[in-house]
Amino acid sequence: MAELSAKKTRWNEWVLEKLFFFCAFVSVITTAAVIFILLEETLTFFETVPVLEFLTGTRWTPLLEPKHYGILPLVAGTMLIVMGAAIVALPIGVASAIFLSEYASHRARSIIKPILEILAGIPTVVYGYFALTFITPGLRVILPDTQIFNAASAAIVVGIMVLPMVASLCDDALRAVPASLRHGGYSLGATSFEVTTRIVVPAGLSGIFAAFVLAVSRAIGETMAVTLAAGATPNLTANPLESIQTMTAYIVQVSLGDTPSGSLTYQTLFAVASVLFVSTLMLNILGTWVMRRFREVYE
Amino acid sequence: MSDQTPILNAKDLSIFYGDNEAVKSISLPIFEKKITAIIGPSGCGKSTFLRSLNRMNDFIDGVSHHGEILYRDQDLYADSVDPVEARLRIGMVFQKANPFPKSIYRNIAWGPNINQLGGNLDLRVENALKQAALWDEVADRLDDSALNLSGGQQQRLCIARALAMEPEVILMDEPCSALDPISTLAIEDLIEELKAKYTIVIVTHNMQQAARVSDYTAFMENGVLVEFGETDQVFTRPKEKRTEEYVTGRFG
Ligand SMILES: Nc1ncnc2c1ncn2[C@@H]1O[C@H](COP(=O)(O)OP(=O)(O)O)[C@@H](O)[C@H]1O
């Protein structure tokens, strides 16, 4: 037998390895840079406006005199949209997913599933006009006090917007539950309703929560449709029939204007973005925690 | 054979997957408080037949039945029969253990709970686990996840889960096929003991197992029932040549 040959340097592997490392490195560096700039500008902003005033102030008028820099109105506006959208999207989304995965025939599924994916791809501006021309007039018929621009209409349309995603992801989560568990339930004299609600849904809960977290993140980030339907009035209110402004909508509003870089108004962008960043971060942490906590692991 | 009336009785039963006839005109009685073993090569239709006995085939697309299965003289597939109630009386243990991703306690309590069987639930859980010879191993960790149990324990948990419903018949589809020899023996002993209270139908491809535990044996091949009789007779004095070849291990 011949001797084992000497170790070879495989250049192509070496190059690929370095390339992959470089790609990973670039994405980490860009993220770090974004966070760094965000922090830096935010800290500069806090040299002029005290943190406490920013976090607890109830008026947000950086573009008008007298200027006030209290972020609560924007936070309240965002919460109104997120909660409204969640109320619309989560129950209907889960119910549709249950229908799709547990009751729909193959044929019905093969028609509905692609439709959901198409709905999820419609540009958000279209949803915005849908809200303005359809939902708002509808609301004003039922509740005549409703303002032309109002949070409810925006929340409903954002709910409709994320609904296909919620339904589709929850459907995936439910279908991932092994058939053997369903059969186990049926063999114990359970009806399909009992199998669905007491085996399949609990077993798919972690996936359902994942869908919820994604839906809420999207609702927080949604800008275009919300600006169109809810207007641009920073407003500390819990009344969904009034016009409001969300954090992202404010950022867009200022970015589109001719705000000189380095000005205080310019820095508000970063301060608001930091709040946005921290809330989505906390949401993700909460989501991960909830998923671990409620997870029913099946092999 | 026996002069008892059967608790389940297949008459000229054929089962189709679409056009594929997986079970062909089988007539087979299942006697009460006896153990009936169904043996035969892989793919001969044992599981398909077994699932028809508690209407679990209802959950497989494209399955159709011809002929009838009588449950105490009542046609199991009559429109007036509620399949959910049929499964309540005719329980099932599957080939692969399928515990729910819940605690040991909640696995057993699940069926009695949704069917509101009443009585003391703790006691029911304890009895079921004792009958399944699992109580001693899990008594101090009933709130642990069932998925932390070993394969053999999981299968005994599934048996306990079926027993907690106090069914009349328990169908077992190769319950030991994924288990080690020691767990297999434990489950065989268990089946022997259960005979006093339950009617058991067990599918197995393990001839020794069929010979050891059963009172009656049915031998199937290619969807056809080749021979049915008392286990002693089928194994020692088979009437059919094919049966003899199969039980003595001479295939082909
Ligand atoms: N879900 C199914 N869909 C279509 N054909 C099936 C299905 N399950 C089993 N079959 C077919 O029916 C026949 C009998 O299968 P099965 O009852 O599982 O046999 P066994 O349990 O004896 O191994 C096989 O030919 C198999 O291919």
Ligand SMILES: [Mg+2]
């Ligand atoms: Mg089988």
